[in-house]
Amino acid sequence: MKCLYCKSIFVTSIGWRDLFGLDHEPLLCEDCRGELVFIEGEICRQCGRAFSLFPEKYRQNDLCSDCVEWNQKGRSISKNRSLLQYNSFLQEFMAQFKYRGDAELIKAFKSGLQTLFNKEFRDSILVPIPLSKERHFERGFNQSVLIAGLLDIPMLDALARPLHEEKQSKKSRLDRLGNRTLFSFKTGSEVHGKSIALVDDIYTTGATVEAAGKILLDHGARKVSSFTVARG
Amino acid sequence: MRFATIPTKLGPFLCPEPLANQSTSLFPISKLTELPYPPLQSDFNFDPDLQAFFTGRLLLLDEIPFPLQTIQAHYLHGFIQYEKGITKEEHGLSCRRCGNQDKELFATFSCYRCKEECAYCRNCIMMGRISQCTPLIRWAGPATGFHVEEPILRWDGQLSELQSSASERVYELIGHAGEILVWAVCGSGKTEILFAGIEKALREGLRVCLATPRTDVVMELFPRFEQAFPNTQVEALYGGHSSMDRASPLVLSTTHQLFRFEKAFDVMIVDEVDAFPYSYDKTLQFAVEKACKDEAARIYLSATPSEDLLARVRRKELDVIHISKRFHGYPLPVPEFTWCGNWKKGLKKGYVPKVLTEWVKRKLDSGRQCFLFVPTVKVLNDVYECLKSDSVDFVHAEDPERKEKVNRFRKGEITMLITTTILERGVTVPEIDVAVFGADHEVFTSNAFVQISGRVGRSIEDPYGEVTYFHFGKTKAMASAKKTIEQHNSRSSREIDK
Ligand SMILES: [Zn+2]
Ligand SMILES: [Zn+2]
Ligand SMILES: [Zn+2]
Ligand SMILES: [Zn+2]
Numbered sequence: 001m002k003c004l005y006c007k008s009i010f011v012t013s014i015g016w017r018d019l020f021g022l023d024h025e026p027l028l029c030e031d032c033r034g035e036l037v038f039i040e041g042e043i044c045r046q047c048g049r050a051f052s053l054f055p056e057k058y059r060q061n062d063l064c065s066d067c068v069e070w071n072q073k074g075r076s077i078s079k080n081r082s083l084l085q086y087n088s089f090l091q092e093f094m095a096q097f098k099y100r101g102d103a104e105l106i107k108a109f110k111s112g113l114q115t116l117f118n119k120e121f122r123d124s125i126l127v128p129i130p131l132s133k134e135r136h137f138e139r140g141f142n143q144s145v146l147i148a149g150l151l152d153i154p155m156l157d158a159l160a161r162p163l164h165e166e167k168q169s170k171k172s173r174l175d176r177l178g179n180r181t182l183f184s185f186k187t188g189s190e191v192h193g194k195s196i197a198l199v200d201d202i203y204t205t206g207a208t209v210e211a212a213g214k215i216l217l218d219h220g221a222r223k224v225s226s227f228t229v230a231r232g
Numbered sequence: 233m234r235f236a237t238i239p240t241k242l243g244p245f246l247c248p249e250p251l252a253n254q255s256t257s258l259f260p261i262s263k264l265t266e267l268p269y270p271p272l273q274s275d276f277n278f279d280p281d282l283q284a285f286f287t288g289r290l291l292l293l294d295e296i297p298f299p300l301q302t303i304q305a306h307y308l309h310g311f312i313q314y315e316k317g318i319t320k321e322e323h324g325l326s327c328r329r330c331g332n333q334d335k336e337l338f339a340t341f342s343c344y345r346c347k348e349e350c351a352y353c354r355n356c357i358m359m360g361r362i363s364q365c366t367p368l369i370r371w372a373g374p375a376t377g378f379h380v381e382e383p384i385l386r387w388d389g390q391l392s393e394l395q396s397s398a399s400e401r402v403y404e405l406i407g408h409a410g411e412i413l414v415w416a417v418c419g420s421g422k423t424e425i426l427f428a429g430i431e432k433a434l435r436e437g438l439r440v441c442l443a444t445p446r447t448d449v450v451m452e453l454f455p456r457f458e459q460a461f462p463n464t465q466v467e468a469l470y471g472g473h474s475s476m477d478r479a480s481p482l483v484l485s486t487t488h489q490l491f492r493f494e495k496a497f498d499v500m501i502v503d504e505v506d507a508f509p510y511s512y513d514k515t516l517q518f519a520v521e522k523a524c525k526d527e528a529a530r531i532y533l534s535a536t537p538s539e540d541l542l543a544r545v546r547r548k549e550l551d552v553i554h555i556s557k558r559f560h561g562y563p564l565p566v567p568e569f570t571w572c573g574n575w576k577k578g579l580k581k582g583y584v585p586k587v588l589t590e591w592v593k594r595k596l597d598s599g600r601q602c603f604l605f606v607p608t609v610k611v612l613n614d615v616y617e618c619l620k621s622d623s624v625d626f627v628h629a630e631d632p633e634r635k636e637k638v639n640r641f642r643k644g645e646i647t648m649l650i651t652t653t654i655l656e657r658g659v660t661v662p663e664i665d666v667a668v669f670g671a672d673h674e675v676f677t678s679n680a681f682v683q684i685s686g687r688v689g690r691s692i693e694d695p696y697g698e699v700t701y702f703h704f705g706k707t708k709a710m711a712s713a714k715k716t717i718e719q720h721n722s723r724s725s726r727e728i729d730k
Contacts, residue, residue, distance in 0.1 A: 002336055009674070031610055101361035102354060104339035136344050140363065146341065 003029035004108050005093060027108045035089035038112070039082055039231060046071070047206060048080040049231050070206075076213035078223050080203050081120045082231035083112050090230055094201060098143050106143070109229060110150045117151055117197075121227055124197035126155040129212055130183065132163060147229060148199040155199075158189035159212055182211040185219050192220035197227040204232035233293065233365055234258035234346055235314070237268075244268045246314055248367075251304055260346035260365035261316050269372070272310035278373055282306065284478040286371035288439065288496025290329065290522075292317075292360055293369060295492070303369065311373035317366035318351060328368055329491045330356035331518030355515060358471070359491055370494055378437050378481035381463040385431040387424070395425050398553045402429040402531060406499060407436055409527040413541055413552040415534060422533050422555065423453065426501060427460055429531075434464060434481055438498035441483045443490055443520060445504060447471060450484045457484060487516040493523035500524045503533045535686060536679035536716065564685045564717045565699045567668075569710065572702040575670055579614040584669075588702055589619070591667060596623055596647055602665045604650045605684055607673035612652055615669060623647035664697050671701035671710055681713030682720075 003010055010029035026033060042051040044059075046067040051059055058065045084090055097105040128144035136142055148155045162184055196216055198209045203226060213224035236252040237244050237259070245268050249258055261267070282298055296303060306312040318338075319326050326333045332355035343350030346365035353362050362368070391399055398414055405412055406429045416422040426442075433440050442457075444450060447470040454468040467480035469489035483497075502520055524530065532541065544550040572585040595602045604619075606612050609628050616626045625646045627637045641649045666684060668676060685699055701710055 031608065034610070096357070100357050101352070102339075102357050103341035103352070104354060140343050140345050140350070140361070141341050142344070 001027075003027070003032055004105060005029075005032050005096075032089075035087070037085035037087055037090075039085060046079055047231075048082050048203070050085070053085070075210060076217050076224055077198075077206065077209050078225050079120075080206060080209065080226035080228060080231075081116060082203050082228045083109060083116050084230050086202060086204075086230040086232040094230060098139070098201065101140055103141055103146055106146050106150065106229075113147070113150055113229070117153075117227060121197045121225060124195045124223075124225065124227075126151065126153055126199050126227075127158050127191075127196050127212075127216065128155060129198060129200040129208060130157075130159050130161045132161045143201045144199045147201060156189060156191070156196075158186055158191055158196075158216065159183045160186055182208070183215055185215050189219075191216055193222050195223045195225075196221050197225050200226065200228045202230045202232055203228040233367060234260050235264065235367075237264065242270060245270050245308060248300060248304065250300060260348055260350070261314065261367050262318065262320075262346075262350075262364035263348075267314060267316070269313050270308055270310045272373065276306075276309035276311065278306060278309070278311050283311075283371065283373060284376045286312075287376040287479045288371070288493055288523075289479070290315075290368050290370050290494035291492060292362065292366060294360060296369065306373070311371065313370050313372045315368040315370060316364075317362040317368045318353060318364045325351055325353075325364075327353035327356060327362060329353070329359070329362055330515050331522070332356065332515060356488075356491055359488065376479055378434070378439060378479075380434045380461075380481060382435075384434050384463060385427055385460060386462050387427050387460045389424055391424060392421070394555045395421055398555050399425040399428050401551070401553050402426060403432055405429070405529045405531065406432045407438065408529055411530040411532070411550055413532045413534065413537060413545060413550055415537060415552055415554045422503070423456065425555070426531075430461070430482065430499070433499045434461070437481075439479075439481050439483075439496060440499040440501070441485060441490070441493075441497040441523060442501040442503060443485050443487050443516075443523075444502070445487050445516060447486050449503065450486055453484055457482065487519055490516075490519040490523045493519075495525050496523050497528055498525055499529045499531070501531045501533065504535075536682045564682075564720055565697055566717050566721070567681065567685065567699040567701050567710070567714055569671075569701050569703060569706060569714075572669075572704060574704050575702070576704075579611065579618075582614075582618070584615055584618045585702065588667070588669060591700065591702075592619055592624075592648065595665060596621070599647060600663055600665060601641070601644065601646075602648050602667065603684075604648060605666065605668045605676075606650060606652055607670045607675045609652055611670060611673075612650055616650055619648075619650070624650065626650040627653075629653040665699070666697065667700045667702060669702045671703040672705050672707050676707075676709055678709045678712040678716065681709060682716055685713070685717055 001010065002008070004027040006029060008029055008031075039048065039050050043049060044051065044064040044067055045062040047064060049064060051064075054064070060068050063071075093105065096102045126148045128142060128148045130144070131139065131142045145155070161182065163182065198212050200209060203209065206226070209226040213226070216224050234249045235246045235258065236249070236256040238247050238256070246264075252258065279298070279302060282302065285298075286296070293300070293303075303312055307314065315328060317328055319328060321333070324333060324335055325338050330353060332338070332353050334355070337353065337355040338351050339354055340349050340351045343363060343365060348365070350363045350365055352364070356362065401412060402414070402425060414422065414425070430440055442453065450468050450470045454466065457466045461482060464482050465478075465480045467477070467483045469483060469485040471486065471488065500520060500523065534541070537545075541550065545552045570587055572587050575585055578585055592604070604615070606615055612626055612628055616624070623646060625637055625640070625648075627634050627649060629652060631637065637646070637649070640646050668681070668684060681701075703710065
């Protein structure tokens with residue numbers, strides 16, 4: 001079959017099909033799959049980054065020192081889990097998905113995301129991070145909705161993004177950490193007492209999901225976590 | 233984008249969603265069975281800048297740096313047409329920009345622009361997404377004229393006898409509908425044979441395009457064309473550098489960038505001599521045909537003409553000129569096949585076959601420079617790990633240090649260069665051998681092999697470099713390359729004899 005990303009022809013080994021069934025047949029060729037780094041092994045309990053990727057001295061038990069610091073200030077997101085390391089291959093891959101608008105690409109991660117969701121977020125409902133109207137029109141789709149859509153679980157359109165993203169990306173990290181007005185709550189959304197998994201493409205500083213989580217908690221959500229494809 | 237259909241006394245016309253009245257019903261362009269084209273009203277005061285920008289182009293709305301109101305006004309007066317980006321044909325979907333009809337290369341998503349399940353073309357996604365609701369927009373008014381000041385051509389080089397007869401044939405074709413195949417090998421001096429013909433075309437106010445699958449060929453030819461045609465605004469189009477200025481009479485373009493043209497050119501030169509690792513596939517043929525005017529002169533430069541072209545030559549539908557004898561008149565080296573066992577398995581365990589290490593050692597000991605071609609970047613990295621030393625380096629198509637490395641190789645500071653790609657024409661090293669490792673891999677087509685042979689033995693002092701294919705099972709491509717090279721050589725020797 002043809003690799004979804006690089007379009008080269010490849011053969012799936014029989015073993016793969018026998019083990020996982022046709023549904024789990026990989027859509028990417030061996031070379032492309034080889035470029036992906038799955039997050040495995042010991043991770044920070046909170047932000048979900050792999051301990052193997054940074055110096056031991058930034059680790060305190062099962063937390064990274066960023067999270068220890070952040071927890072003192074209080075935070076709304078109980079945990080983040082990402083499927084993949086945001087390496088240079090994945091950066092290009094996600095750029096083709098998001099910026100060039102190649103919606104189909106995200107299907108390559110379907111089974112991986114399903115497995116991660118079942119392991120970590122079982123009883124949560126999905127709330128995709130929204131785009132502004134301008135950005136949504138320009139792109140034609142919202143990448144978070146496409147990601148959430150891979151899971152065959154009901155999703156809730158509980159948030160809106162009144163500001164155009166352009167203004168946001170120019171701000172520094174600190175600015176963004178303090179930014180809580182990024183999103184607004186869509187009145188009537190049923191979040192009360194629910195455990196919610198926010199869905200986004202990339203988790204970098206966590207500021208985006210943090211801002212979204214705060215609003216959901218304010219409106220009565222029991223717990224908010226973050227479910228992302230890539231960990232920057 | 234969605235459109236409203238508005239009835240008028242001249243018939244219905246389209247109005248794009250952002251300009252439409254709130255209450256009118258809107259449809260994606262794909263859902264409109266018939267697209268109205270308002271008649272050309274020649275007394276309309278059209279925008280000459282828009283004309284100069286747009287002539288011969290077929291673009292997405294996002295690619296047009298003019299306000300939507302301006303575009304719509306020109307549409308209403310028949311100077312612009314909206315077209316479906318993707319059409320539904322009997323057999324399935326078809327992309328109007330790149331010609332893709334392969335089911336595997338269409339996908340759908342739930343589209344916020346048209347509020348429908350919207351199919352898009354994955355084949356030309358790198359040029360900006362075309363989906364079913366995306367209009368393609370063309371200029372339908374009078375075309376911009378081109379005029380180039382004399383002297384048009386500044387070049388005083390000498391052509392060989394074979395070159396000048398080819399040059400004359402090209403010159404004669406300019407201004408007529410017709411086709412010619414120039415059968416040239418890498419290093420045969422094919423650019424120069426085009427100059428006289430291009431000069432004639434520019435003098436007659438015609439528009440000329442040279443298209444090639446490779447970005448680096450465009451980059452390399454650009455300064456040469458600018459120098460040869462000093463009074464012409466030469467336009468170079470390749471990925472990441474597609475200036476969208478006024479239409480130019482002389483365009484150098486990668487074949488992908490051609491997707492943005494329609495009925496633009498009077499003269500189309502397709503240079504696939506150095507195409508490897510890209511192939512001149514169906515998509516690119518479509519792009520070339522679409523970019524040509526109906527009565528265009530078409531010139532194909534090729535080292536390894538496709539079976540289609542050759543069949544047309546045999547049926548006498550297509551004229552052919554050979555400049556297959558390279559400028560020093562020596563034949564291409566015939567490849568030698570060397571079986572090297574299961575090289576993939578070896579690489580996984582971290583070693584390369586002994587026959588290869590021995591070959592490399594022989595070259596390095598003798599100090600003779602060589603290229604080692606490998607099929608993929610992954611293999612490149614693995615092989616380099618096994619062979620690395622002070623005199624060995626590697627380069628691939630996207631290598632940021634590509635230029636430096638090539639320069640160091642040219643200066644002789646590197647003895648062996650491992651590579652996935654044919655290098656720029658500037659790399660003519662006097663004494664050189666070539667090996668292809670993993671020659672049974674599918675990237676090595678027969679055409680690729682012939683082009684690889686074209687890199688070897690390119691000087692009068694040392695015309696007989698050697699070419700070795702290390703393989704785990706002989707492929708059709710290998711055999712056919714060998715045959716093609718032998719045929720080339722026998723033709724060359726006949727021409728030398730006469
Ligand atoms: Zn691939
Ligand atoms: Zn952490
Ligand atoms: Zn297309
Ligand atoms: Zn659409």
